[in-house]
Each structure stands twice: as structure tokens, then as C-alpha cells.
Amino acid sequence: MYVPCPHNSEVICEGLHQVLVEWHLERKISTVTLDNCAANDKAIWNMEDKLDSNSLMLQGKLIHMRWCVHILNLIVQDGMSVLKEGIERVRDSVAYWSATPKRHERFEKMARTLNIPYTRKIGLDCKTRWNSTYLMLSTALPYQEIFYRLSRQVKQFDCCPTIEDWNFAKEVCDKLKIFYDIIELLSGTKYVTSNILFPKICCIRLVIRKWSATNNELMQKICEEMKEKFDKYWLDVHGLMAMATILDPRYKTHMLQALFGSLYGYEHAANKVDELKNLMVELLLEYKESDEPAASVQVAAQVDKDQEDEAGILLDQYMMQQPIVSSQLCTELDLYLEEPALPRTQEVDIITWWKVGGMKYPTLQRIARDILPIPVTTVASEYAFSTSGRILSAHRSRLAPKTTEALMCMQAWSRDNMFDNVTSDHFAIQSVLEDEQEAMEECESEITIED
Known part of the structure; x- marks a missing residue:
């Protein structure tokens, strides 16, 4: 749905209500899942006046479902804001050896020399995306010996991480893995996620409490930032998702008793x-x-x-x-x-x-x-917003908009095994790809003739 500018609460509310009325869903709403944005909060508040409160659960008290994956990302990002110095040399090292194909080839050759399996290619992270930082660290950690050997051979490589840097990076990676695995689990689309959200959120609070007992001052600061953000959003997912846990026949109130007992006594x-x-x-x-x-x-x-x-x-x-x-x-x-x-x-x-x-x-x-069917997130994964980076790479940056759209659709259909049900749309996209290929070939031939 296209929402015209400005994207304030009134425009968002009106656009959402218009779609609900058009699809005859205005009396069939249980919750609306939105990310943590002030405009969205006010839009939901305005939406309650447009809907029949008798058709909503508890007169609309439960209509706003917070986008929990987004909240978890905010928690991690606040903690990661103090992490720059701790892993800077690791980031610089990865950046150095992945900057050019020749350097990367030498890095791969050293892996073969040391008989270290090079199964995952090193790659630089995006500083504003903590999950890419986690992937960078988890990929670089097994290759510590390679970085050390190359630092002795290449004088220009003067940013090799120390043992303390690697130890800190491993500690950070272990902690980020918990968030990464939970967000991957909550981002699933083929199983119910509302019943598992509350236990996972409580586990995060418990591990943050455990991490704060470390002697590392920087890690303590990270935990303090995470705890402050966690406490801010705790009540947003407290009631509704706890009821979803009760409705799980494996948990019922026993899970809540165990979790609340550990958190509050x-x-x-x-x-x-x-x-x-x-x-x-x-x-x-x-x-x-x-x-x-x-x-x-x-x-x-x-x-x-x-x-x-x-x-x-x-x-x-x-x-x-x-x-x-x-x-x-x-x-x-x-x-x-x-x-x-x-x-x-x-x-x-x-x-x-x-x-x-x-x-x-x-x-x-x-x-x-x-x-139970309430989604706890609105996208397959938080970093789905960066899909363009995996399609429009540095070596394939001139794709037409239709071609990019076709590639994204075919990727999604392939992941969900939808090709058997795709008929005309599939052939239409195939036609777009063929037209784009012909255009690129003509462009290449023209460049060849000019040369």
C-alpha cells in the first residue's frame, strides 16, 4: 500500500483504515503489528476511534502489537554503540584483506598453506547493522592464525588484532549469537511464533543480567545499555504474548511461573x-x-x-x-x-x-x-530491509528496476516453493529478464564497436 507524504499519524491511520474497509476487514481485526515509531503509536490511537470497539479484543486494549524483532534490534544496537573500539582492529583487518581480489586471493592461499579450511569468505560488515557485525566476527574468528602470519609477511598490514582483541571479539560474538538465533527463530513464516516470544524475551533479560557480572568494563557498559532499552519495552509485549504462552499446551502457566520466579522471585x-x-x-x-x-x-x-x-x-x-x-x-x-x-x-x-x-x-x-496467529514481526528478518545489497552488488549495479523486482520475486517464490503455482507471472518475469539480457548484450556490442 502506498502512503502519500507526509508520513504522519493521520495519513498512516487513514491509509490503513481505507484498506481495511476496502477488504471488509474493519470488524475482523485482532491486532496490528507495527514497529516502534511515534507516528505509528499515534496512528493506532487514532485508529481505535474509527473502529467498532465491540469488535476488538478487550475494547481495543490489545490492538497494538509491537514489532518485537525491531525492539530486539534496538536493544542490541544500544549495546553495540559502545563496541566500536573493542573490535576496530578486527574490522580493519577484514577490510584490508577483502578490499581487492588480489589481497583476498593471497589470504585464501595462506589458508591453504596453513591447512585451515576456508569454508566461509571473510567480508566487511555494515556498522549500522549489528547482525552483519556478528557475521563478520563469526567468520573471521576461525582465521586468527592466517591474520597473524600475514602480518609478519606484509608490512603494510599493520592493524592485526592482538590476542586480547580476539578474545573480546569472541566474547561479543557469543553474546550476539543469542540475539541472532532468537531473531531468526521469531522471523519464521511457516510456524507459530507468538507462543515462543515471551519465553525468548525473558531469556534475553536473564542472560543480560548474567553478562553484567563480567569483569570487563566495556562489556558491563554494553549490558547496562541493553538493560535500559529492554526495561523500556518490556511492558509492550508483556500481557498479550504471555497469554499466547499460556495457550501453548506444553507451557501453560508453568512456563510463566518459572520465568517470573527467576526474574522477580x-x-x-x-x-x-x-x-x-x-x-x-x-x-x-x-x-x-x-x-x-x-x-x-x-x-x-x-x-x-x-x-x-x-x-x-x-x-x-x-x-x-x-x-x-x-x-x-x-x-x-x-x-x-x-x-x-x-x-x-x-x-x-x-x-x-x-x-x-x-x-x-x-x-x-x-x-x-x-x-496464536499474531505475527511478532512484519518481515522475514530485520535485515530484509537490506535486500538490495545482496541483489545490486558492486559488480551488478546497473540492473533495471523491473529486473531487480523480478529477481526479488523469484527469490521469494523459490524460498516458499511457489513455482508450481506460478503461471502467467512467472512467464512475465522471465520475459522481462530476457528483454533485459538482450538490452545488455546490445549495449556491450555497441561498446565493442566503439572500441
């Missing part, structure tokens, strides 16, 4: 879990009330069908007049929580489980249907 953990259970009870009441009209229609149809069953008619009419008692709903939740949890290590298709096993809990089943 087990006495305070019980209060936190009770708050979340009360929130789920509110949802149960709301979903049960929304079922009443449909239930009334169903009973009325049954009455017309079974005219001869006078006793059944009287019972149905009596039940329709009875008020909903919250304890009955609490019983449904209690029954689910009291049922033994599935083994934690068991692979579970949680959507299928609720579709089949959750039939015993019809109201909870509807809640699970709306909460």
Missing part, C-alpha cells in the same frame, strides 16, 4: 500469573457474550425443528433466560490449566492441537484462533 511471580489469568477471564467473558446471538439463533432453529419435543423446548427456553455465570467460564480455563501439560520437548503443531484437542474448550479455542 517466586512470591511475586504468583501475583503476576494471577494478573494474566484474570486477563484471560476477561477475554473469556467477552468471547462468551459475543456467542450469545449465534447461540440464540441456533436454539430457535432447533425449537422449530423439534415441535414434538415439548420438554426439550421448555428446557431450551429456560436456558436462554439464564445469566452467564463467570465461574462457568473460569471452570473452562481451570480445566485446561489442570490438564497435564504436554512434554516440553515434544514437537507440536499448536494450531492443529487447538483445532482438534481444543474442542473441549470452545471459548478458549476461539481465543487461541485469534491470538
Whole structure:
């Protein structure tokens, strides 16, 4: 969807609402996942006035889902802001030996001489993207001996990292790997991610606390920056994603008790879990009330069908007049929580489980249907914004816009095994690629003639 300038909250809100109305989705919204931007926050606040609050979960209290992968990246970036000096010589060394093909060839030759498998090509990172810094460090670390040998042979190479530099780089790489693996996991598109977000977020808080006990002053400063940013966004993903964890039959409230116990102490953990259970009870009441009209229609149809069953008619009419008692709903939740949890290590298709096993809990089943599919991020991965760097390389920087678009589409379709379903679009893109190839060949022939 194209949003005209200026990209303020009013324009974003109006554009989003227009699309929802056009697709007839304005009464079918559970959450809207957005990144952490002031304009987006205000846009969601304005959006609540345009939507029917009765169609939203808890009158719209849960409509704004924070883009958690973006938040994790902000946490890491704040910590990495003090990292420049610690890995500067490693970055300079990688930059030196990857600057030209001739230098890289010599680096590769030294790897063969030392009998070190050169399976991953070294490459310079982008300083504003921490994940590329992680990849640079994880790639360079196995080749410490190569850098050292070359520093003794090449006088111009005067920035070889010291042993302390490598040790610090390894420590940083080990810590960044946790964030990298979690973000890769949360960026999945073929499985549910909402139920695993809360445990992973809590694990990050626990490891930051553990890292702060190190004797390295620079690492302590990094942890302080990460902790400050984490505490700022903690409440943004606290309630809704904790309920998604409860709806995982392997975790339920046991996972919350364990995590809250480690974070706050087990006495305070019980209060936190009770708050979340009360929130789920509110949802149960709301979903049960929304079922009443449909239930009334169903009973009325049954009455017309079974005219001869006078006793059944009287019972149905009596039940329709009875008020909903919250304890009955609490019983449904209690029954689910009291049922033994599935083994934690068991692979579970949680959507299928609720579709089949959750039939015993019809109201909870509807809640699970709306909460579990909530995406915790809006892109396949945070660094997907830099896709152009992997398509428009330094040696292939003159591709036409249509060709670039075709390459990106074919890459995505190939990754998702969609080629079997692609017909006309595939041939259209193939035609664009062929036209572009012909144009490039003509251009090359003209240059040859001029030469």
C-alpha cells in the first residue's frame, strides 16, 4: 500500500483504515503489528476511534502489537554503540584483506598453506547493522592464525588484532549469537511464533543480567545499555504474548511461573500469573457474550425443528433466560490449566492441537484462533530491509528496476516453493529478464564497436 507524504499519524491511520474497509476487514481485526515509531503509536490511537470497539479484543486494549524483532534490534544496537573500539582492529583487518581480489586471493592461499579450511569468505560488515557485525566476527574468528602470519609477511598490514582483541571479539560474538538465533527463530513464516516470544524475551533479560557480572568494563557498559532499552519495552509485549504462552499446551502457566520466579522471585511471580489469568477471564467473558446471538439463533432453529419435543423446548427456553455465570467460564480455563501439560520437548503443531484437542474448550479455542496467529514481526528478518545489497552488488549495479523486482520475486517464490503455482507471472518475469539480457548484450556490442 502506498502512503502519500507526509508520513504522519493521520495519513498512516487513514491509509490503513481505507484498506481495511476496502477488504471488509474493519470488524475482523485482532491486532496490528507495527514497529516502534511515534507516528505509528499515534496512528493506532487514532485508529481505535474509527473502529467498532465491540469488535476488538478487550475494547481495543490489545490492538497494538509491537514489532518485537525491531525492539530486539534496538536493544542490541544500544549495546553495540559502545563496541566500536573493542573490535576496530578486527574490522580493519577484514577490510584490508577483502578490499581487492588480489589481497583476498593471497589470504585464501595462506589458508591453504596453513591447512585451515576456508569454508566461509571473510567480508566487511555494515556498522549500522549489528547482525552483519556478528557475521563478520563469526567468520573471521576461525582465521586468527592466517591474520597473524600475514602480518609478519606484509608490512603494510599493520592493524592485526592482538590476542586480547580476539578474545573480546569472541566474547561479543557469543553474546550476539543469542540475539541472532532468537531473531531468526521469531522471523519464521511457516510456524507459530507468538507462543515462543515471551519465553525468548525473558531469556534475553536473564542472560543480560548474567553478562553484567563480567569483569570487563566495556562489556558491563554494553549490558547496562541493553538493560535500559529492554526495561523500556518490556511492558509492550508483556500481557498479550504471555497469554499466547499460556495457550501453548506444553507451557501453560508453568512456563510463566518459572520465568517470573527467576526474574522477580517466586512470591511475586504468583501475583503476576494471577494478573494474566484474570486477563484471560476477561477475554473469556467477552468471547462468551459475543456467542450469545449465534447461540440464540441456533436454539430457535432447533425449537422449530423439534415441535414434538415439548420438554426439550421448555428446557431450551429456560436456558436462554439464564445469566452467564463467570465461574462457568473460569471452570473452562481451570480445566485446561489442570490438564497435564504436554512434554516440553515434544514437537507440536499448536494450531492443529487447538483445532482438534481444543474442542473441549470452545471459548478458549476461539481465543487461541485469534491470538496464536499474531505475527511478532512484519518481515522475514530485520535485515530484509537490506535486500538490495545482496541483489545490486558492486559488480551488478546497473540492473533495471523491473529486473531487480523480478529477481526479488523469484527469490521469494523459490524460498516458499511457489513455482508450481506460478503461471502467467512467472512467464512475465522471465520475459522481462530476457528483454533485459538482450538490452545488455546490445549495449556491450555497441561498446565493442566503439572500441
